[in-house]
Structure formats: structure tokens, C-alpha cells
Amino acid sequence: MYELSADETAIVALVRDWVDHEVKPVVRDLEHTDTYPEALIEQMKQMGIYGLAIPEPWNDAAVSAPCYAAVTEELARGWMSLAGAMGGHSVVAKLLLNYGTQEQKDTYLPKMATGEIRATMALTEPGGGSDLQAMRTVARKQGDEYVINGSKTWITNARRSQLIALLCLTDPAAEPAHRGISVLLIEKGPGFEVSRDLPKLGYKGVESCELSFDDLRVPRSALLGTQEGQGFAQMMRGLEIGRIQVASRALGVGAAALEDAVRYSQERESFGQPIWKHQSISNYLADMATQLTAARQLVQYAARRYDSGERADLEAGMAKLFASETAMKIALDAMRIHGGYGYSTEFDVERYFRDAPLMILGEGTNEIQRNVIARELVKRNRISS
Structure with a gap:
């Protein structure tokens, strides 16, 4: 299934076993009550999942991008929200690795590797959506500080993250606009407010929040790297691994839906035989398996391209596009195969159908x-x- 080393294959197998024995037995209750999975998150920290994107000398268990994608798929196969709980964290780690100063790396990466520090990124604004250059959050220099004013929305893990990579304007007059955009590494303090958690169709358990900044003061050293105006390019590179991660989440949702559909089609009988023997059902299963396999290969291709060091925005974009649309179709087809039970909250299929749209909308x-x-x-x- 994956072209991984023996050690990485063992890591993926460990996560898969954990998902089957620890996540699946409890996920339905947690999801339906919209409960933050504290115990599962702690186990993820202990397994080193929060450090998978962080190499030596700050961590001794970094993996390749293809392995990271495979682990993400397994997490999402158990519950997409678990994969979401570490997605932005990994993007921030990559931003620090690629662009951070030595002091920034040494300050944050060791604690991020253990999950002691959780990180997320804040890009989207209420009126901007995917148009990042239309942002209005501004950080103005005053002496040795930046003073930040503005707002962000749909920020995952905002309440439980200690570090936020904030995309903002440090030069509102810059032309073109992207030359005035920087990334600031901010921590919570006076002037920072998580104003509310947004209600969602799916993606339960982890919070997606609105943030407001009212004269939040941070030191000049909070600038990612050493030069202002590089934030847009930095974040575009960060979003390459982010989109591979979102695509991998889609694979996990699709894999879970396919597993449930294959199982149910053998257990459920109609007209004297298991329903998989009816051509209409078997055609669904054949298409679902083929499409999921194709999506997985595209995600792995994008991950290999990312690891090569070359620009991977084309490959990551294709992987995210195809995998997310595939997951949505597989989730719907799994519901069709389950019939009325697919619409029941007593079966997991309805959760896959609610979770799948996030990957179509998220990360662009x-x-x-x-x-x-x-x-x-x-x-x-x-x-x-």
C-alpha cells in the first residue's frame, strides 16, 4: 500500500492498531456529544504523533512526508477530528523548520515535539475566506513591539494551542498586497480573545473558533524569520504539507466508509443473498475501492514531491482536490449501501457523510x-x- 521503510511501516501499523482498539470503541459517543477527546490526545502525545514532522536535534522520531500522510490517514480512519487536532500543529512546525530563526526553533520545537506546546495557524478572516491577500488584520510597529488588531475565524484548536502562527499585514500600503504580509508567532495575552466556538455540521470534538486581537502586543522577535513581507510565500509553502494532510484526512474518511460498506454488504441479505452479490451494490463497491486507491497514490505522489524539496503546490493541490471529492462520493455511496441504517446515528456512516465536506472546503x-x-x-x- 505504501512505499515506506520498515521502521515507518511499523509506525503506521502501531497507529492503525491503536485506532482499532482505542479510538473506534469510543468515537461515536465522543462525536455525538461533541466532547473534546482529552484521553486520546494524551495518548497521541505519548506515541510521538505531535513530533512526526520535527527532526533532530529537537526530536528523534521524525518521519518522511509519505509516512506522515499514512499516519494521518489512519487517524482519520478512526476519527477525522483526531487528524485535525495535529494538522495545523505540523504546518507550524514546518514553518519554523524552514523559516524560523535558531532561537525560534530551539524555543518551540522541542516542546512541540512532545505536544507540551500545541500550535495552530490563523489565516482565514470573516470577510476573506480563501482570499488571503484581502486580509485586514494588521500588526503595526511601535518601538520594540508589534501591536496587532483584527480578527480571524475557523481557527482549529485555538483554545488549546499555546502558539499561533498569525498571518497578518505588517505593511498595509505594500503593492502588491502580498509583499506586506508577514507571519508572527504569537502566544496568548492581554488583547487576545477567543470570542466563540463555531457550531459545525461535522468535525466535532475539536474546536473551531473566532479570534479577535485588540492592541495585542508582541515582541519584534515574534516575526517568523528575520525579514518582513515574506509571510505569504512562507505560508504558501506551509500549505503544501497542510493540503497533503487534509488530503490524507479525506483518505481516512473514505477508507472507513469503504470498510463499513464492505462489511455491511456481506452481513445484510436481501432476496435470499448478501447484498454485495447484487450488481448495483457490487458496482458501488468496485468504484469506491478503485477511486480510493487512486486517491491514495496521488497523495503519496504529492508527499514524495514535497520531500524532494521542490515546489509541490501543483501536486498537493491535485491530491487535496481529488481525495476530498473522492471521500465525499464514497461517504454518500456507503450511505446508499446501508440504506436507512446509513441515515441513522446508530451507525458511523452518517458521521463520515458529515465529516467529508470539511476536506472539500478546508485549506483552500x-x-x-x-x-x-x-x-x-x-x-x-x-x-x-
């Missing part, structure tokens, strides 16, 4: 992904005039 909508893919495709194949 699929409409945005198509723009990214087309733009990069032309860029890589530009004709001479």
Missing part, C-alpha cells in the same frame, strides 16, 4: 485548488513568445 476550497493547479500547470509549461 476546491474551487481555489483548481485555480492553483491551472496556474502552476501553465507556469511549468510556459510557451516561448
Whole structure:
């Protein structure tokens, strides 16, 4: 299934076993009551999952991007929210690794590796959506500090994160606008408020919040790296691993839906035989398995490209687009196979159907992904005039 080393294969197998024995028996109750999975998160910390994207010397258990994607898929196969609880954290780790100063790396990465510090990123604004250059959150220099004013929305894990990578304007007058955007590494303090948790169709258990900043003061050393105006490019690179992670979440939801559909189609009988023997059902199963396998290969391809050090926005965009649309279709088809039971909250299929749309919308909508893919495709194949 994966082209991983023996050690990485063992890590994926460990997570898969944990999901089957620790997550699946409790997930339905946690999800339906929208309960934060404190015990499961602690176990994830102990297994080293929060440090998978962090290498030596700050951590001794980093893995390749293909392994990271495979672990994410297994987590989401148990409960997509668990994968969401470490997604933004890993993006921030990669931002620090690629662009942080030595002091920033030494300050945050060791504690992020153990999960003692949880991190998330704050990009989206109430009126901006996927248009990151339309942001209005501003950080103005005053002496040795930045003073931040503005708001963000749909920020996952905002209440339980100690570190937030904030995308904001440090030069509102810059032309083009992206040249005035920076990333600040902020911690909570006076002027920072988590104003409310947003109600959601799915993606239960972990919080998605609105944030407001009212004269929040942070030191100049909070700037990611040493140069202002680099934040947009930095975050675009960070979103490559973020989109691979979201695509991997979609794989997990699709895999869970397919597993349940295959099992149920053998247990449920109609007209004297298991329903999988009816051509309409067997066609669903064949298409679901084929599409999921194709999506997985595309995600792994994107992960390998990311590890090569080359730009992977085209590959990550394709993986996120295809895997998320595939997960949505598989979730719906699993519901069809279950019939009325697929609509019942006593079966997990309805949860997959509610969770799948997040990956279509999150980390840049699929409409945005198509723009990214087309733009990069032309860029890589530009004709001479």
C-alpha cells in the first residue's frame, strides 16, 4: 500500500492498531456529544504523533512526508477530528523548520515535539475566506513591539494551542498586497480573545473558533524569520504539507466508509443473498475501492514531491482536490449501501457523510485548488513568445 521503510511501516501499523482498539470503541459517543477527546490526545502525545514532522536535534522520531500522510490517514480512519487536532500543529512546525530563526526553533520545537506546546495557524478572516491577500488584520510597529488588531475565524484548536502562527499585514500600503504580509508567532495575552466556538455540521470534538486581537502586543522577535513581507510565500509553502494532510484526512474518511460498506454488504441479505452479490451494490463497491486507491497514490505522489524539496503546490493541490471529492462520493455511496441504517446515528456512516465536506472546503476550497493547479500547470509549461 505504501512505499515506506520498515521502521515507518511499523509506525503506521502501531497507529492503525491503536485506532482499532482505542479510538473506534469510543468515537461515536465522543462525536455525538461533541466532547473534546482529552484521553486520546494524551495518548497521541505519548506515541510521538505531535513530533512526526520535527527532526533532530529537537526530536528523534521524525518521519518522511509519505509516512506522515499514512499516519494521518489512519487517524482519520478512526476519527477525522483526531487528524485535525495535529494538522495545523505540523504546518507550524514546518514553518519554523524552514523559516524560523535558531532561537525560534530551539524555543518551540522541542516542546512541540512532545505536544507540551500545541500550535495552530490563523489565516482565514470573516470577510476573506480563501482570499488571503484581502486580509485586514494588521500588526503595526511601535518601538520594540508589534501591536496587532483584527480578527480571524475557523481557527482549529485555538483554545488549546499555546502558539499561533498569525498571518497578518505588517505593511498595509505594500503593492502588491502580498509583499506586506508577514507571519508572527504569537502566544496568548492581554488583547487576545477567543470570542466563540463555531457550531459545525461535522468535525466535532475539536474546536473551531473566532479570534479577535485588540492592541495585542508582541515582541519584534515574534516575526517568523528575520525579514518582513515574506509571510505569504512562507505560508504558501506551509500549505503544501497542510493540503497533503487534509488530503490524507479525506483518505481516512473514505477508507472507513469503504470498510463499513464492505462489511455491511456481506452481513445484510436481501432476496435470499448478501447484498454485495447484487450488481448495483457490487458496482458501488468496485468504484469506491478503485477511486480510493487512486486517491491514495496521488497523495503519496504529492508527499514524495514535497520531500524532494521542490515546489509541490501543483501536486498537493491535485491530491487535496481529488481525495476530498473522492471521500465525499464514497461517504454518500456507503450511505446508499446501508440504506436507512446509513441515515441513522446508530451507525458511523452518517458521521463520515458529515465529516467529508470539511476536506472539500478546508485549506483552500476546491474551487481555489483548481485555480492553483491551472496556474502552476501553465507556469511549468510556459510557451516561448
